[in-house]
Amino acid sequence: MLDRLWATVESRKGADPALSHSARLLARGTAKVAQKLGEEAVEAVIEATRGNRDGVIAESADLLYHLMVVWVDAGIRPGAVWAELERRQGVSGIAEKAARAQPAARRLPGTRKVW
Template sequence: MNSDINFDKSPDGLLPAVIQDAETGKVLMLGYMNREAHEKTLAENIVTFFSRSKQRLWTKGETSGNFLHVREILVDCDGDTLLIKAAPVGPVCHTGADTCFQEVNQGKGQFLNYLQSIIQDRKVNPAEESYTTTLFNRGVNKIAQKVGEEAVELVIEAKDNNDDLFRGEAADLLFHFLVLLEHKNMNLDDIVGVLQRRHIKQ
């Protein structure tokens, strides 16, 4: 994909690079890259821009320590804009804000989409030592039973004061619920759609 980048499209050789948090999906900032900045970013897996004000390469975080660790680089269909998914270390904006758009960077719900894709892959491509594959092989009754068991365990932990155990049971319930959805050929978007329709009616 990176070979599709066309730095020659811009008279100054600079292309916009949109930085997105790889976990939350929040847009963090916009910078510019030339070929050299892009190559340095690839080599070090840390975002480096070309600073138009300083007229030199500038690694985000070189002063503050708030680096942007690269997870993935995507190129748009015209080859003249980059989307960089990164893991930020600390606030991104020089003002101290999480993002340069003054948004709070929180919410890791996007990981659920990734987890869904893994569960779906286990269904299509069974892995011998995979717990998820074992659940699919046992069928809907076993999966539904596990969802029920985890729900009961979550209720029990809700009555105690051990937050770590409660979070663990909540995670177990959510995982098995996702497996059940996949077994039923559904995903979270289907369920969220129901909630959205109910919300409109409230």
């Protein structure tokens, strides 16, 4: 689903902003695209803190859409993000945090920003 959404947004890059919401966002530039992603993230957080399940679902959809717009603007294909997630899989968050306290030369391979 996200790959298809990304492809749709990517296909709108350079399209007529009067005809496409994605084209309009992309035409506004990186700062505006990033700002919109931040706004949607905050809206998702608000709905989560309210315990509004339907609101979280709706805002999550908006957030994912705007994340795809950011990726397209930055020239990032979904596969690059999937590969990074794959690389992080199985790395303990506790081990990763401990490795951050060490100089970079002493860090364990594959220990960076793990959930």
